Amino acid sequence: MKIAVKLFLIIYIITNQSLLSQDNNKPKLVVGIVIDQMRAEYLYRFQENYSENGFKKLMTDGFHVKNVHYNYTPTSTGPGHASIYTGTTPSNHGVIGNNWLDRKSGKEMYCSEDNTVYKIDMDNADINATAYARSPKKLLVTTITDELKLFTNKRSKVIGVSIKDRGAILPAGHLADYAFWYNSKNGNFITSSYYSKKLPKWLETFNNNKVADSLLNSVWNTLLPIDKYVNSSADNASFEKIFNGKEDAAFPYDLKRLRKQNNDYGLISEIPFGNTLVTKMAKAALIGERLGKGKETDFLAISYSSTDYVGHNFGIRSKELEDTYVRMDREIESLLTTLDKEIGKENYILFITADHAARDNPIYLENMRLPGAFYSPLDIKKSLNEHLSQEFGGTNYVEYVGKSQIYINKTLSNREKVLKSAKSFLMKQEVVKEVCIPSLSTSLCNSFMENGYHSKRSGDLLISYNFGWMTDMKFGTTHGSSSNNDTHVPLLWYGHNISKGETIKPYSITQIVPTLSFLLNIPLPNASNNVPIFELFK
Structure with a gap:
């Protein structure tokens, strides 16, 4: 009898240790970060002004996939976010642009438009607020976030956060607990009735803190002395946007004075402080929703949009863009610090990529005697x-x-x-x-x-x-083509079971999802590419 009891205890301990080991082998949280309009080269062009604990940390301690491209046109925000999280192209997921023509109605259709729902803000829900009637309804296939929810019988939490509604909604998928985006009319983060009939209490507290107001009542000057920004052109180029109430496109920008003349709360999208706002909101969601604290893996999808607006306004060679990425580096550092504190260094997987890149303004190309x-x-x-x-x-x-x-x-x-x-x-x-x-x-x-x-x-x-041709515009840059300028984006992996290293093997953006599926041991989305990034499994 004593031998049998001892044998039972040994088997029990081994079994439980094995189960514990299996449970510990999955991350508590996945953090997907999309930096809107980020070219792969920005990791290197602005590197000397980065801190040691932002992009550099991910490149040094994580895995860098250096040759990642989009494999379709047009390269835009809606299709980019949809492709990253579905693992397939617009030919399957159906988000063929930010906008397209609806054949039935003859009207232009927006990629996250849904007039069957309504916005949820701090005030009473307004069922007539069609400008914020948003959902993932136009997305025709499942996302990696959907598959995570299905695999855990909805026990996993999935949250999407962005300035742009499409940047929050499409990554979060059909089954998300919430997608939150910015209301440019009042500075709040909002959602739609697709997710909930009211905002969570922690978000009401966040909105009541008026973070957007505090940022918009400051001055945008270069984070570092401007003479350190040697990897961009001279300040105040002819093809840069001049804000209303300002005589030129040069630092500094007195935001408190300029905001009323430049769409007030909407101005924050066009300056790097919009990214600061998103970081603060992502941290609030992380803590408020207790992400990474349960038994199942949770997912936080973050999309930074101000990088895109700054690029569209000032172009890819501007001092404003260089400062935006120096500040973006600090946002990544701040986020990593919070994740290490709240979740633990080895308890989360993080990846960073972009929804598309961007190309040079033809005026710049002409000045450099290049075709365009x-x-x-x-x-x-x-x-x-x-x-x-x-x-x-x-x-x-x-x-x-x-x-x-x-x-x-x-x-x-x-x-x-x-x-x-x-x-x-x-x-x-x-x-x-x-x-x-x-x-x-x-x-x-x-x-x-x-x-x-x-x-x-x-x-x-x-x-x-x-190549080199661009739609007529008064300033800045755009994207949408199949040239390397628009398709080549960064991809960094970091965290739980991610080895240090890099690869120059060519990969497509649709291979992020199968990589995640195999790292998490969950099913592939229904239309996903099934070829992962092999080097991450060696």
């Missing part, structure tokens, strides 16, 4: 309409022109002839590199076009523009 120019989508629409009217008679052939696609009037009886004529005309334009007609079997598309094409949502003509 502007083109006008409105002029393309007008001239194509005129050409088709001359050839076939009538008017109103072109319904909508997006970043990389054109919608032709669906009521035409001679659509095939019209499409072929439109392609022939467009190919003669200096700006156009390639045109594809997906509906015609004789029309071959390149892989970027095919991956970005959804048969129910995309346009009739897919367009690729020549």
